[in-house]
Amino acid sequence: MRTELTPAPRSKLVGTSPFHIGEQAVQTRLGVRDVIEPWARQVVRPFLPEQHRAFFRQLPFVVAAARDATGRPWVTLLAGKPGFISSSDPVSLQIAADVLPGDALQGSLTAGAELGLLGIELETRRRNRVNGTISAAAGNNLKFRVGQSFGNCPQYITARRCREIEVRPMDRSASRYKRLTERMRRWIGSATTLFIASGYRGVGQHPAYGMDASHRGGAAGFVMVKDDTRLILPDYSGNNYFNTIGNLVADPRVALLFVDFESGSLLQLSGEATIDWGSAEVARHHGAQRLILIDIQQIVQLDGGLPLRWGEPEPHLPLQLVRKTKESDDVTSFEFEGLDDAALPAFKPGQYLPIELQIENATQPVKRTYSLSNAPGDAGYRISVKREPQGSVSRFLHDELAVGDVVNALKPDGNFVLTQGDRPVALISAGIGVTPMISMLRALVREPARRSVYFVHGARNGHHHAFAGEARALAERNNNVRFCAVYSQPCDSDNQGEDYDHQGRIDIDLLKDLIPALDADFYLCGPGDFLAGIIADLSERGVMPDRIHTETF
Template structure:
């Protein structure tokens, strides 16, 4: 276990290892206030309902020797129940021969990942087993938080019968040739890690996380060594922070066709910035994994999954520069077939083939147009180091194609008649414009407050479109907030308020703060806005967020 130096914040949801990584990578000051809003010591109602409908959950724990392992706990949907927001009951045990068969006992630390592959939703919850027996285990929640849908390969599941003689468990210390082929073709893995320092801290414990990519994203160096790319994520650095503090880790590979599991336990080392990192497209750093023990469970799961959802080619029909660094891309089906409809606020998963990259690169972008138009529009900010955003802006031309899958996401408007406040910053405006189109077209006159913060008119994407909607519909109140207006920007015409979106401004624009708030933008903006809305009496169930 590595000694950590330097002062850490003991009131933070992150332990010292996570804090150290965040500081090293320059995100500590922005992620901390946001995490204090979204990392909770309980399961929100939405997460409770999510876990109840799952047929399996990913579990990370340690065996009697302290070695970490990852497994799947399975059952008929409903096998996970939530007696209250701070506990889960899982009516399942580890399978016979599983590396954790005798380790999920009372007092054991447990990291859980609920993941729905067909919708790409996932939620993590870490805590401790309170009780365990023949009927399963009861779990006390320590931390609960959601994850973004990136890098998840979509699959649908179905149940199968498994007879006692169908399954087998075998232990190894080196990868066989068939295991190496399995890992080399995988698009999904789960990684388990954990850290417990001295004293008590809410961030201590086990953690289960998902990693995904195109087939071949995990490199098999030999029968004892693997290389895993670490892509950009939510900046929590839960796994990397654990590994900095305690390099013991576990991997789980699932054979979705046969229901077999490959459990691997060993030691991990972080490659922060060597020349090797650049050889893995999209990787921010690498995890070098040294294998120590292996358990292979053949045909053990009562679940099977379909092949990954096939993608649909889209043809770019229009490319519109919306601001200094934001461009809209409008697509139709390449074969002129009808496109699946979407709900305003959802995102579109796309795949692009970029020269120099062996595999297609996947990204998700919010849809910014109104549903029912027979086209998809994404509005993308060009990031200086963004592989895909630079390709879209600089290379993709009208007539070119990209591959896509069904629109996804649950950042959508609730069904009720209360006033709505759409509050965004920067490129966070994109799902808000789609929502605004839907609200403008609905019957009734419930008030809609559209409040957007940006630097100046040169960076104000989709401004004319929003102004036109507000002009046509009296129920829409549009307010633009410029932090640094240009000399040529006219207050009352280009923008309405100078500075940044604050709670004082929201109180001025939204009478009595009587609205459902939908927030989208950078983490710092979200953290401040969520915190001040709650402090001002807005109930959590009326605050909905999406981060970029």
């Protein structure tokens, strides 16, 4: 059954939105529509950038979402040796693989079928989503036409290392069920990872129509098994696109895939979903913003067929808090060292630190990723966190975590890092987006090349300006660094020329005045609407996409 939706208020932006009516309705309901639309228009593309094409080429598997002959959604894995996915141009992928015998989608990946793909590298937690259509299919060869492509954040992904194995036909089996067996219930109850398929097709043509494959993760037990036909899946905070939730609001048909990483077995579920927007049950799932209630209608279990196996999750790195420093009214830095002075893995400026926290009343560890705000070569790791009034994790860090406490972490990761070269560097941020920028600045002033650096930061006023003294001091000690602070609402105690340089917001006119001919590699970090405006203005003035690097908070 499809829900009748009221169109969202018309956007002031011209052209086609990257979101369909269901996604727009959810964004409007949750108050993020005006913020996310301009940002998504910059990063949701009708093609694959070269870095995404290269990413797919190196993968040993890809997550695939499609519908069977009856229109029922399913999600599965397509696997092969790295290189089984190729890309001859930015709008297509070639996939030399087929589903396993007995797979719910066997015989369904045909020319004209809508297909949602998720490229995910569990070891590094990188992922990229691309939706489109199968333009040709012959044997084990699919040609895929790109509709939309965009990257995803690494949050909630459990890191695992993958290896290939040989699988004999006699070791494979496929079974169909209507209800969960006890083995399935244990499987789901211990899962830290699942993949979810959803989709929506309205009347006419729209780039957001089609199938979508996505990842969900959490500590073991994050999916609740209500009984042998019902599951509860918490929906945590994410990128605010609401692709999955928006699909399900418009078309409640849904599919889940659970992978047994040790045996290479797959558990495929298909059914219908209902969204719980805020009942008392939501509060019982720590960190959940809402719940997806799933009624299972069909089940396919594929045992031992996948030619891949994954090792145990990456071991934790115990860190001890050695210092807390208040950087502004709402931002505090947390400095960690290895427990018992253990050596810590190196990192690159701009990367993030995944951490796990044991929070009171949470039934499982809570995972978050925070940009590192110190630089390689500094002692330990420093993260800097804004206290959010409704944020249970940020409030725990600010109010409860004490010097001497130990938290678990994984090694630093992320691709928002400085590129090598001699071109000037522009570090442009707003709000808490300053955290990776201060790390980059600290690294750049130590470079022997002494590249010109433009450090431009926007804040409300001096009370909310984290690292003001640290950044200004680095600029004063290094004549290759130009510092510029922009306050949107200066306080009476803020002095222009001393505490800040310009009143208003960072815009293209300011950047043109600061950066000759806009000749720089631009690194941007901050809220989505801030990034969208800067990216659009830089692009309009001829700055090439490979010189614009972004991270959104």
